[in-house]
């Protein structure tokens with residue numbers, strides 16, 4: 001297709017319209033997204049609900065396609081409306097113009113993470129309805145807020161409410177990630193996210209003195225232990241076939257603060273570590289190890305969990321999971337390869353799996369750079385349109401299980 005053809009393509013127009021809504025953190029205004037999705041539901045002649053599970057600023061929009069056997073566990077097609085901040089000075093295109101270049105690249109925040117799958121779901125439903133298809137299982141296309149901040153005001157609150165329970169969800173497709181080679185990543189599990197603030201108190205005094213029990217010495221001990229553990233995990237990655245997967249525990253120092261003046265020993269130093277714990281790690285033992293390191297460093301160290309997710313079980317990828325079988329068979333019939341991996345980041349699927357909802361993270365992008373949260377995030381028009389075709393085959397396969 002030519003640039004003009006892509007620009008005149010109705011699905012591409014809808015996608016670019018969604019991308020131009022600046023639902024960007026911090027303080028996202030979801031009004032534009034809600035109105036856009038309502039318009040899309042109307043164009044599909046589908047009913048739509050808007051729920052506010054946590055507060056009025058964080059809507060969950062649900063486009064509903066009732067199945068012929070609504071008593072069966074339903075299918076959720078999930079994506080999030082919010083996108084992470086941008087640094088426009090580092091972008092070659094305006095992050096919210098959805099520019100399309102001569103090669104068909106569409107540049108905008110959210111192209112990969114994760115507005116694309118939201119409108120692709122709707123494009124696939126448009127095609128299926130045009131074919132006269134009617135799903136056996138009810139299908140709910142959910143658009144949630146707050147995923148990028150952890151989903152507390154979005155999916156986490158939504159799954160606790162009566163509205164969600166009434167959906168009787170059995171399976172969910174959620175966001176995945178692009179892959180640089182010719183195989184789709186499939187997220188079947190994710191690590192447990194802990195973000196820990198270490199608040200270290202110590203001796204204060206004159207910066208010229210070598211006093212004992214300073215905050216710096218104790219923080220240095222704890223940081224050294226954590227960063228040594230990080231090194232051990234990096235060693236493990238060397239032996240893995242897929243280095244992107246969340247097979248090992250990641251440890252990253254993300255915030256370091258404290259001190260009042262350059263010649264005063266600080267009474268308090270703080271460090272925040274973002275830790276994503278591998279699915280085969282004993283969480284109780286891991287926490288005890290961290291607390292032991294703090295005890296070894298000395299007194300006056302307080303541990304504050306800014307995020308302490310619970311363990312989320314993996315989705316079964318075997319014959320015991322008919323949704324997985326149907327999904328995999330559909331990809332095989334389309335001669336498409338997939339690579340199941342543990343999601344390196346966190347997604348809203350972590351709130352669904354513990355409830356028995358079989359969730360797969362899947363974004364139909366391959367032979368593409370991995371650009372979530374990156375400058376110049378983009379996808380390609382041809383890949384986007386092919387993704388709609390892929391969903392047009394996958395959705396009936398899973399909805400007829």
Ligand SMILES: CSCC[C@H](NC=O)C(=O)O
Pocket residue numbers: 147148149150151193307345346347
């Ligand atoms: C840890 S909860 C925040 C969720 C976020 N998800 C995608 O980027 C992530 O940091 O993985």
Ligand SMILES: [Zn+2]
Pocket residue numbers: 080113114147175
């Ligand atoms: Zn995302």
Ligand SMILES: [Zn+2]
Pocket residue numbers: 084113148372373
């Ligand atoms: Zn993200």
